[in-house]
Amino acid sequence: MHPHSSVLILGLGSWGQTLSYLFRQQGCAVRLWGRSQGALGKDLLDNIDLLVSALPIKAVRDVAQRVAALQPSPDVILVSATKGLEAETVSTAADIWQTYCPNQALVVLSGPNLAAEIQQGLPAAAVVGGQATATKQVQDLLGSATFRLYSNEDRRGVEMGGIFKNVIAIACGVNDGLGLGVNARSALITRGLVEMVRVGCHWGGEAATFYGLSGLGDLLATCTSSLSRNYQVGWHLGQGKSLPQALELTHGTAEGVNTALVLYRYAQHHGLEIPITAMVAAVLQEQLTPQAALTHLLERPFKPETTPC
Numbered sequence: 222m223h224p225h226s227s228v229l230i231l232g233l234g235s236w237g238q239t240l241s242y243l244f245r246q247q248g249c250a251v252r253l254w255g256r257s258q259g260a261l262g263k264d265l266l267d268n269i270d271l272l273v274s275a276l277p278i279k280a281v282r283d284v285a286q287r288v289a290a291l292q293p294s295p296d297v298i299l300v301s302a303t304k305g306l307e308a309e310t311v312s313t314a315a316d317i318w319q320t321y322c323p324n325q326a327l328v329v330l331s332g333p334n335l336a337a338e339i340q341q342g343l344p345a346a347a348v349v350g351g352q353a354t355a356t357k358q359v360q361d362l363l364g365s366a367t368f369r370l371y372s373n374e375d376r377r378g379v380e381m382g383g384i385f386k387n388v389i390a391i392a393c394g395v396n397d398g399l400g401l402g403v404n405a406r407s408a409l410i411t412r413g414l415v416e417m418v419r420v421g422c423h424w425g426g427e428a429a430t431f432y433g434l435s436g437l438g439d440l441l442a443t444c445t446s447s448l449s450r451n452y453q454v455g456w457h458l459g460q461g462k463s464l465p466q467a468l469e470l471t472h473g474t475a476e477g478v479n480t481a482l483v484l485y486r487y488a489q490h491h492g493l494e495i496p497i498t499a500m501v502a503a504v505l506q507e508q509l510t511p512q513a514a515l516t517h518l519l520e521r522p523f524k525p526e527t528t529p530c
């Protein structure tokens with residue numbers, strides 16, 4: 222379909238490899254870079270159309286600096302697929318890329334995209350957040366009948382949905398590890414969405430975006446599937462494991478562990494109420510047991526069912 226388009230993917234984890242599979246299916250020439258390959262060479266950036274970052278958040282700043290030093294052509298569109306927050310600076314991946322590569326068009330790719338399902342060829346949908354010309358180019362290049370891509374000009378909202386849902390996925394994993402049932406899990410997802418909208422709007426996202434694929438869509442996927450690493454961490458905690466044990470038993474990056482703590486501090490600083498996230502942070506820091514955290518949530522004073530924005 223696009224036999225002459227070239228894509229460089231940064232990050233050789235499960236998402237980088239899955240995106241590589243999707244781009245190759247579309248006929249793109251794909252180059253891959255992972256840290257095991259050493260320095261990022263200038264030749265990797267020659268004549269590429271897209272630069273796709275599928276790195277965990279902890280790696281983004283270092284790699285973005287290295288990319289910036291190689292001065293990519295301003296025609297190259299940057300696609301950020303990371304779903305995390307940098308702890309020290311409370312920056313998103315797009316914030317970091319924007320700082321180091323201000324001349325590139327920058328879009329965010331997010332949605333309910335469990336890598337293992339996509340690698341089996343199962344259908345999925347996602348959203349590309351950013352300025353219209355760039356999102357259209359990514360849709361044209363990566364979108365297909367099995368990977369349906371929507372566009373959304375609210376890049377901030379698209380990115381925040383994917384970041385926030387990881388925390389609620391941990392909460393739902395804890396719920397299921399404790400054996401508390403589908404009703405309780407559904408309440409966590411629904412009230413977790415309220416927290417996402419509250420914080421996401423404060424962060425500059427639009428409320429409507431959080432009811433789309435990158436918000437509600439990804440909540441539904443990761444809060445109900447044991448394929449989600451964030452859900453798995455929560456599940457092990459609910460089963461009585463310590464955080465180091467839960468992380469050991471979970472293969473791959475669970476961004477929500479760090480994100481929960483960062484979001485909790487952010488919300489406290491700005492006077493935002495996010496009780497589920499606060500309880501996830503308390504469990505992760507071993508300030509409360511999973512059971513005590515769930516009890517604490519249920520014992521909060523009754524209130525009207527308000528939804529923000």
Ligand SMILES: NC(=O)C1=CN([C@@H]2O[C@H](COP(=O)(O)OP(=O)(O)OC[C@H]3O[C@@H](n4cnc5c(N)ncnc54)[C@H](O)[C@@H]3O)[C@@H](O)[C@H]2O)C=CC1
Nearest residue numbers: 233234235236237256275276277280303304335336473474
């Ligand atoms: N796996 C999935 O289903 C999806 C993951 N994502 C997001 O994509 C990002 C990456 O996730 P995964 O690929 O699943 O993680 P992963 O745990 O499978 O792989 C992470 C990769 O990053 C590399 N890495 C770690 N530190 C690095 C550094 N300092 N410099 C360069 N590379 C480094 C590791 O070697 C590994 O190859 C995360 O933000 C995740 O939330 C987004 C959508 C779907």
Ligand SMILES: O=C(CO)COP(=O)(O)O
Nearest residue numbers: 332333334335449450451
């Ligand atoms: O973001 C994902 C699916 O959309 C992957 O979720 P986990 O990182 O929890 O595995």
